Amino acid sequence: MRPQALIGIVLVVLGAFIVFRGMSYSSRDEVLKVGDVKASVESKKAIPTWAGGAAIVAGIVLLAAGMKRRA
8 A cells, every 4th residue: 555545544534533523632821920930721722623624635635646556
């Protein structure tokens, strides 16, 4: 199997996971610092579902290009 096809499979699986289950990542921001005392806020941000759809489409394109046989 070609590397393009493997990357395509990974993108399709990751995109499907984002679309159907959703993914999020956390971000920590420092809001106050006084001497040695620090205050920070951790917030969760969701990855939009359109990014999952784009990953699926890109994965299908790469999968098709990777599976194409040479004539």
